[in-house]
Amino acid sequence: MKPRIALIHGDPAGIGPELVAKLLAESEVAGAADIILVGDRHVFELGQEQANVTCHMRDIDAEEPESWLDGDGYPLVPMETILPDEIEIATVTEAGGRASLRNLDRAIDLVTAGHADAILFGPFNKAAMHLAGLNAEDEHRYIARYLGFTGYHSEVNMLDELITTRVTSHIALKDVVANIDQDAVIDAVRLAADTLRATGISRPRIGVAAVNPHAGDNGNFGTEEIDILGPAIQRAQALQIDVDGPWPSDTVFLRARDGQLDAVVTMYHDQGQIAMKLMGFERGVTIAAGLPLPVATPAHGTAFDIAGRGIANPGAMRKAFDILCRMGADYRTRRNS
16 A cells, blocks of 8 residues: 655745645656645645645545545645734744644644654744744654654655764764764664665665764874774674774765765764765755654755745655655554554
């Protein structure tokens, strides 16, 4: 059976509604997954107006999921999270953040109830979500709190079939080294391996980036590679994970670009983000990896500079959809086994 994906329009002020419309207009999308729209009808219609496309939608009864796929057009779980006159294109507002959070909550509920297998959302704006009361660092940690999930999870970035995971993420650069230890490295390695297996790669090849220039140059520029990274990699190899390194961070992505690696484990946020975005900003996808349910979104954000103009590139949205088709099918199989 096709996976069932709950699709949210994202912050109404950004390019999310337009991206959703362009995705739904692609002829092969409906054949790859059963899509359940979650959000305000007028926001989805706004996105179609911006994209200059028309997609038929029909309201469904949230209490009768067995009938959701009966009939023509995309089924819509209708929400009332934001009024039309509250939408200020390209503007951070509490109303936009509130709409994002309420629609996300509903999509999570659909998956946990077994009515959907994955969540795809148009870009959120973190500043707007914080104005609306976001009680977490980002939407990924918000989802974890909503679910009561306390296990290890982290943002993963994917470009085509290559992913990066991070040992540290949204912290100051001056605090990075103090937050790197063997267990954290192994967690990031295992997250990379598990995420790629869920997308269909049975034995991922993983490279670990060094933290210091030239991988520490045998201790001349720092000993973290000797004291922490090397032993952590050996421990991960003992878990039957195909991982090696640490590799200098200015060359490890060359190996990845040339197809020698499926994943790179980085030590801090920009170490991986700069390389990935240079290689394909318009195709990048963010996965909320390690959570109990599959969640993904384009990596580029709300793009207020072009919001409402109809020129947003839907490439990353389509990539996120394709990834969730595979992850959603895997999730459904595991849930039903």
